[in-house]
Amino acid sequence: MALYLGNAMYIHASGMVRINSMLPGPDYADWETRAFVAAKRFISTTTQSGITPVGVHPYYNPQ
Numbered sequence: 001m002a003l004y005l006g007n008a009m010y011i012h013a014s015g016m017v018r019i020n021s022m023l024p025g026p027d028y029a030d031w032e033t034r035a036f037v038a039a040k041r042f043i044s045t046t047t048q049s050g051i052t053p054v055g056v057h058p059y060y061n062p063q
Contacts, residue, residue: 004039 002012008022014032021027022036054060 002010004010005019009019009027010022011017011019012032018029019027020029020032022033
């Protein structure tokens, strides 16, 4: 499981939490990139019905 951070960077936990790049460079991990299987965008916008931004959700911001 990994989360895309933007600019070809992603954060993942494979033993330890790490940030790597999908592009060759200082943070590139060849094995991690070759092990990549698929990607999915779950939430594309916060204006869709039923989606509450974390900053205003009562669990994270109790009144």
